[in-house]
Amino acid sequence: MLRALLDDLTFLPGIQVLTSRDGRLPPLPSIETILPAPGEDEFALFARGVAACDAAWPTAPETDGILERLARETLRQGRTLLGCRPAAVRVAASKRATAHALRAARVPVVPTFALRDGLPPLPGPWVVKPDDGAGCEDTLVTSGWRVALARLQADPDRLVAQPWLDGTPMSLSLLCAEGRATLLSCNLQHARAVGGELSVEGITVNAVPDPEGRFGELAAGIAAALPGLWGYVGVDLILTPQGPVTLEINPRLTTSYGALREALGLNVAGLVLDLLRPGGAATGRSPGTGVPVRIALEASCAN
Secondary structure (H helix, E strand, C coil): CHHHHHHHHHHCCCCCCEEECCCCCCCCCCCEEECCCCCCCHHHHHHHHHHCCCEECCCCCCHHHHHHHHHHHHHHCCCEECCCCHHHHHHHHCHHHHHHHHHHCCCCECCCECHHHCCCCCCCCEEEEECCCCCCCCCEEECCHHHHHHHHHHCCCCEEEEECCCCEEEEEEEEEECCEEEEEEEEEEEEEEECCEEEEEEEEECCCCCCCCHHHHHHHHHHHHCCCCCEEEEEEEEEECCEEEEEEEECCCCCCHHHHHHHHCCCHHHHHHHCCCCCCCCCCCCCCCCCCEEEECCCCCCC
8 A cells, every 4th residue: 555655656747755664664665765763753753754845645544543643743844734634534533423423414324332322222233343443453243232232331432333234345435625525436345254253355446336326426425524534535335235334434545545556547646636736626426447456455454
């Protein structure tokens, strides 16, 4: 994902790229890189990088407020933030807050409950996960609401529960700005549950067309409900027999980004920079060009 972003940015004329890097990782060829000084933590390193640039593109999980903190630091230094605004990141980082915001805007979303909300005794399996976790981290499929309730009671400040929805797991790759969205691709997630643990083994990017516009309509509703979404945004959803239902919003790069150039023939980083131009707001379109591209995943979560 990072390599794809750096390749897209370095291809653009007039762009000089600087990235930060953990010194224990292999170097990135042909990319100017800053490494942490002795005793310098990742936030100080990021702040030093921001100070050396005109714009910053934070690439980090939203868990524990990390992405929000990087976004705020970019704005604090008066630099251009090539990502979602801090307030939108805060909402999207919480599955419960996301569900409340989308439900208030009448956007289809999976009901999400913390212990304090009271868990309705709906039949069928339930999914219990961290409220601000990324991807499938610590996600458990339970046999029913009583088991889900017991897990919430064991860690009420961290976990939320969602009723299981039958359907096809998918994701959307979006460009967002000013409360509007451009739908770049509709992606299939190849997921399975083993022993109650949910994992995503791969993604086929640009796998599904949108001739009826239902995915574009969902994307437009999400962008309008959270107008602070900006730049590249990923959306996880379930395609049910009644239509697509939002599962969560990823206010950052997702794994799917790594295949978009091959799938669509587009430099998506360039499209994000175009949003900075006058009249560069995102506008809806229906995917239908390009080719599907499969990404195999070794880790247990996709986004």
